Amino acid sequence: MKIALFPGSFDPITIAHVDILERSVSLFDKVFVGIGLNSNKKSLLDAQTRLEIIKAVFGNNEKIEVITYEGLTVKFCKEINAKYMIRGIRTVSDFEYEKAIAQMNHALVPDIESIFILSKPGYSSISSTIVRDILRYGGEVEKFVPPAAIPFLKSCQF
Template sequence: MKTALFPGSFDPVTKAHVDILKRSVSLFDKVYVGIGLNSTKKPFITPEKREQMLKAVFADEPRIEVIAYEGLTVEFCKQIGAAYMIRGIRTVSDFEYEKAIAQMNHALEPEIESIFIVSKPGYSSISSTIVREILKYNGDVSQFIPKEALPFL
């Protein structure tokens, strides 16, 4: 069984995340959406609410499972039996950042392959960071967030 992990903070989940997942799910038998818990970051949305949000967004996709984790992502991949790690690329700077992480992950765990999926042009400007800033000032984020996620904000 081909299993992949799509790790991220998903704080909050955006339409860009959904696009990457929908385009990648056909490549694998199972895709875990891993909510990485980073002790050095103060989240905007609680991990529990992010998990509920993602489960609502992907309720109709049986091959996607949402789960939170802490620690090294490659170790979590081994724990869930994922041989692939999916990463979305929006910009050249994303590529440089993700390439460095992929190379370090490969050094730590050579059997886990990083798969880069380039975002559609219409989603390249959408980031959770920008969406959080809009939310902070009570702006309308409905064009950037999947409709199933809006009730959780």
């Protein structure tokens, strides 16, 4: 069985994340969307809200499971028997950053492969960081997040 992990903070999930996942799911038997919890980072949305949003977006897809984790991503891959890690690439700087992480991960756990999927050109400027800033300052994010996320985001106080 081919199992992959698509890790990230998903704070919040964007249409760019959705696109990467939808394009990669046909390559694997099972894809875990892993919400990485990092106590050193100040998240806009709590982990439970992020989990609920992603489940609302992908709830009907039996090949996708949403889960939270802490610690090293490659260690979590081993825990869920994932041999592949999916990473989205928007820009050259994303590639350089992700390449360095992939090489370190490979040094730590050689049997886990990083799979890079290029974003569609129209999504290259969309990031969770920018969406968080728009939310904090009361802007409209409907163009940047999946429709299923909107009710969750409207109910949050920023």
